[in-house]
Each structure stands twice: as structure tokens, then as C-alpha cells.
Amino acid sequence: MKLNELELSVDYFQFDKKFYQKLESTPLNNPHLISYSKSACDLIGLDYSSCESESFVAFMNGENVLKGSVPYSMAYAGHQFGYFVPQLGDGRAINLGSINGWHLQTKGSGLTRFSRQGDGRAVLRSSIREYIMSEHMHALGIPTTRALALIGSTHPIYRSYDDIDTGAIVMRMSTSWIRIGTFEYFSRGKDAQENLKKLTDYVIKQSYPHLENEDNKYERFYCELVEKTAKLLAMWQAYGFMHGVMNTDNMSVAGLTIDYGPFAFMDTFEMNCICNHTDMEGRYSFCNQPEIARWNLEVLAYNLGKICSFKKLIGYLKSFITIHQKEYLDLMNKRLGLDKRLSKDSNIDLVISLLEALEKSKIDYNCFFYRLSKLKSLDSINSITDISIFRDSIIKWFEEYKKVIENQNQDFKYMKELMLKVNPKFVIKNYMLQEAIENAKNGDFKLTNDLLFIAQNPFLEHKEYDRYSNPTPIEYANIQLSCSS
Ligand code: AMP
Ligand code: MG
Numbered sequence: 001m002k003l004n005e006l007e008l009s010v011d012y013f014q015f016d017k018k019f020y021q022k023l024e025s026t027p028l029n030n031p032h033l034i035s036y037s038k039s040a041c042d043l044i045g046l047d048y049s050s051c052e053s054e055s056f057v058a059f060m061n062g063e064n065v066l067k068g069s070v071p072y073s074m075a076y077a078g079h080q081f082g083y084f085v086p087q088l089g090d091g092r093a094i095n096l097g098s099i100n101g102w103h104l105q106t107k108g109s110g111l112t113r114f115s116r117q118g119d120g121r122a123v124l125r126s127s128i129r130e131y132i133m134s135e136h137m138h139a140l141g142i143p144t145t146r147a148l149a150l151i152g153s154t155h156p157i158y159r160s161y162d163d164i165d166t167g168a169i170v171m172r173m174s175t176s177w178i179r180i181g182t183f184e185y186f187s188r189g190k191d192a193q194e195n196l197k198k199l200t201d202y203v204i205k206q207s208y209p210h211l212e213n214e215d216n217k218y219e220r221f222y223c224e225l226v227e228k229t230a231k232l233l234a235m236w237q238a239y240g241f242m243h244g245v246m247n248t249d250n251m252s253v254a255g256l257t258i259d260y261g262p263f264a265f266m267d268t269f270e271m272n273c274i275c276n277h278t279d280m281e282g283r284y285s286f287c288n289q290p291e292i293a294r295w296n297l298e299v300l301a302y303n304l305g306k307i308c309s310f311k312k313l314i315g316y317l318k319s320f321i322t323i324h325q326k327e328y329l330d331l332m333n334k335r336l337g338l339d340k341r342l343s344k345d346s347n348i349d350l351v352i353s354l355l356e357a358l359e360k361s362k363i364d365y366n367c368f369f370y371r372l373s374k375l376k377s378l379d380s381i382n383s384i385t386d387i388s389i390f391r392d393s394i395i396k397w398f399e400e401y402k403k404v405i406e407n408q409n410q411d412f413k414y415m416k417e418l419m420l421k422v423n424p425k426f427v428i429k430n431y432m433l434q435e436a437i438e439n440a441k442n443g444d445f446k447l448t449n450d451l452l453f454i455a456q457n458p459f460l461e462h463k464e465y466d467r468y469s470n471p472t473p474i475e476y477a478n479i480q481l482s483c484s485s
Contacts, residue, residue, distance in 0.1 A: 003050040008097030025062020026110025028153035036149035073112040078181030078249025089114025127168035136455035145174035181249030187303040218308040228255025234327035240266030244276040267477035269358035277480040337415030357397035362389035364471030373419035424458035431476035
């Protein structure tokens with residue numbers, strides 16, 4: 001369909017007015033299209049050609065309001081770095097309505113009632129990052145919000161004295177924008193129970209429709225979310241993804257990766273890696289992520305417990321770590337090519353010793369798995385020792401790996417087939433995004449678009465970008481980013 005044939009619908013105004021604000025975007029100056037995602041267009045049935053039009057840029061900039069759309073921002077609360085903040089909300093995001101179950105939202109389109117000290121804007125740098133990474137996570141099979149398109153502008157944005165950036169807008173799409181923090185907001189004040197029930201019914205209708213007519217639907221929703229989140233975290237851990245700001249307002253109740261900030265895919269493997277510069281204590285370090293997700297779900301249980309059995313919720317939460325570990329080990333076995341039909345062993349010892357060996361040998365995490373999948377034989381591992389700073393540990397680990405393969409009668413040729421399905425040639429690292437950002441700041445968007453294509457097709461060859469399948473250059477490995485975006 002052409003852009004102006006799309007019809008959106010809005011279902012949020014059933015809640016009390018204190019939970020949202022109807023408003024208009026504040027357009028950016030001189031907006032221009034940088035990129036759009038064909039794969040995201042398909043989800044909402046939008047013709048690609050429409051994205052090249054001026055009216056599409058106007059749509060992204062809030063100046064072309066589609067049929068049925070009534071723009072609004074949502075209120076929520078949240079625990080930020082462990083401390084409760086009663087009033088947050090979409091400080092720079094505006095919801096437009098939904099189509100085909102996808103809720104469209106512009107990020108960076110001006111002040112809202114929830115902007116607090118912020119300017120309602122998003123800079124080009126963080127917008128490129130979120131845009132590409134949303135599409136990449138999807139391509140890796142990791143549940144996530146999506147991104148339809150990205151516009152830039154000449155609008156100056158001041159984030160610090162020496163950093164004048166320009167404003168950009170990403171059109172994000174999600175099957176749900178409700179966060180644990182939304183529950184924290186609805187569960188306060190008078191009529192908390194009634195409001196919470198309405199919100200939970202809304203979430204169930206939106207993301208768990210099979211539960212709508214079930215008994216104990218609130219508890220069952222929670223139980224399913226525990227499972228989804230445990231599995232989501234298993235994917236993050238297995239692929240070395242760090243979210244960076246796992247505050248409860250950045251945790252989806254649909255089990256998706258949301259709100260991309262100072263995230264990173266791990267470069268050199270480091271168990272305690274912290275990707276967020278402002279996270280001094282490492283609350284959101286790589287190895288803490290599963291426990292933090294569990295903690296966030298506990299916060300949800302305290303709030304949801306006002307309308308159903310708290311005891312039951314906490315009971316379900318106990319299964320979080322078990323589900324997470326099982327899923328994580330399954331994924332790691334796949335990444336190592338170990339066919340689980342050949343052994344009942346979860347190979348936990350092998351996985352733990354691999355992580356230790358990767359850390360000691362200082363090996364690029366995802367690059368290791370890709371090179372492993374491409375080995376000609378287990379007796380010639382030069383392509384891996386060549387990317388190790390210290391070799392002994394990884395060489396020793398290969399002896400262990402060979403023993404497991406032999407004991408379980410695994411066939412290396414078949415193992416490689418399995419591995420190539422789950423170990424992509426390309427994982428988008430921060431240094432690549434940084435290159436695209438620097439070009440984009442100079443008005444050259446080719447790399448942004450090329451990276452999007454690689455991000456969406458990480459298992460393809462992309463010969464001209466072979467260098468991106470190598471380890472991250474050491475001077476850029478595991479650099480921390482700040483939240484300022
Ligand atoms: P985050 O952790 O980046 O998802 O943001 C935390 C809160 O700060 C949310 O309520 C955001 O809407 C808000 N926020 C972040 N940046 C800005 C900004 N530039 N202007 C207004 N609000 C913002
Ligand atoms: Mg957020």
C-alpha cells in the first residue's frame with residue numbers, strides 16, 4: 001500500500017488521562033531521509049517506493065499524520081539502577097497508533113509531558129545505532145522491537161559543551177511498548193487495582209491473546225513472561241549482547257529487547273564486561289544480566305501481586321534461572337555444533353571452560369564461533385590461534401572439545417553444518433556503527449545503508465566487507481559508551 005493509504009488505530013485512550021498525553025510532534029528543521037528497512041515495510045504492508053517520497057519524510061517528522069492516527073506519549077515509572085523513580089514516561093517518543101499489530105513510534109520528535117529535564121530529541125549517532133541494531137537483533141533471531149526508517153536533519157542538539165550534534169528520528173515499531181515500569185506507574189495512587197487490571201487485560205489482549213479467556217490469566221501471563229524473558233536473556237548471553245541499561249522501564253512485558261542505548265555486542269570475551277560508561281558499579285555487566293532480569297521480574301511481581309496471588313508469582317519466578325540455564329546451554333551447544341540427540345549431557349563443563357579459555361586467550365567472542373564453524377579440521381586451528389593474544393588456554397580447550405566430540409560420536413562435518421546456521425559471519429559491533437556514524441555526520445549515508453543490509457543478512461558473504469568479519473581492532477574492543485544520546 002502507499003503511505004497515505006495506511007490506516008492506523010489507537011487503543012490506549014481506554015485508560016485514565018493521567019496515563020498518557022495526546023500531543024503533536026515538534027518537527028525537526030530540514031529533515032531528510034537516511035534509510036528505510038524493506039523488511040520492516042513488509043510487516044505493515046508499506047510500498048518501498050512510498051519511502052522515497054517527501055510525504056514519507058513528513059510522516060517521519062510528524063508533519064503528515066496518517067488516517068486514524070492520534071499521536072500520544074505514555075507515562076511510566078521505573079527502577080533506574082535499582083532506585084525507584086515514580087515519574088518517567090515517553091520523554092522523547094510519540095506513539096502514532098498501530099497497524100497489523102505493529103505499534104509505530106517516533107523517537108526524537110520533541111518535548112512531551114514526560115520529558116523532565118530532557119530536550120525531547122535523539123541525536124544522529126544514537127539513532128543510527130538503534131536503527132541498525134533493532135534490525136540486526138531480529139535477523140539473529142533475538143526478540144526485539146523493529147525500526148522502519150531513519151531521518152536526519154540540520155537541527156542542532158547540545159549534549160555537552162564540545163559536542164554539537166544534529167537531531168534525528170527513528171520510526172520504531174513494536175508489538176508492544178508496555179514496560180515493567182508501566183505496571184509500576186499504574187499500581188500507584190487511588191484505583192490502583194482497577195487500573196492494574198485494565199492494564200494487564202490490555203497486555204494480555206495485545207501480547208498473550210491465547211490467555212484472554214483462561215482462569216488465572218494474570219498469573220499465567222506472568223508465568224509466560226518469566227519464560228520469555230529467561231529465554232531472551234539466554235540469547236543475549238549466548239551471542240554476547242549487552243543491553244547496558246536494564247532499568248525496569250527498559251524491560252518489555254512482551255519479552256522483547258527494547259530501548260537501545262549504550263548496548264554492545266561483546267568484542268573480546270570478558271565475563272565482567274560493562275558496556276555502559278555510567279554504570280560505575282557494573283550493575284548491568286555482562287554476567288549480571290540474567291540476575292538483573294530476574295530482579296526486574298520480581299519488581300513486576302510486587303506490583304502485579306496487587307491483583308492476583310503474589311505467592312504464585314514468586315513461585316513461577318523461581319523457575320527463571322533453571323529455564324534460562326537450560327536454554328543458554330542449548331544455544332551454546334548449537335554454537336559448538338554439538339547435536340544434543342547424541343548425548344544427554346548438557347556439556348556445561350565444556351561451555352564453562354570455553355568461556356574461561358576465551359577470556360584468558362583474549363579472543364573476539366563471535367569471531368571465534370564463526371571461525372570454529374569454518375575450520376577444515378580440528379587438528380588445524382590456526383585460524384583461531386591467530387586471533388588469540390595468548391594461545392595456551394584455547395589450545396588446551398580444543399583437547400577437551402575433541403574428547404567430547406569423540407565420546408559423543410559427533411560428526412565434525414555435520415557439526416559444521418549445524419554451526420553455520422547459528423554462527424553468523426557478521427555481528428554488528430560498536431566500532432562498525434561508529435564508522436557509519438562518522439560518515440553520516442559528514443553527510444555520507446552509504447555505510448549506514450550497507451551496514452543495515454549486513455545487519456539484516458549476517459549469514460551472507462558480503463565479500464566487500466570481509467574486514468568486518470575479523471576481530472574488532474584491539475584499540476576499539478570493549479570500549480564503554482555513555483547514556484547521553
Ligand atoms: P532511557 O533509559 O534512555 O530509555 O531513558 C530514560 C528516561 O529518560 C525515559 O523516560 C526517556 O523518555 C527519558 N529521556 C531520555 N532522553 C531524553 C531526552 N533527550 N529528552 C527527554 N526525555 C528523555
Ligand atoms: Mg527507556
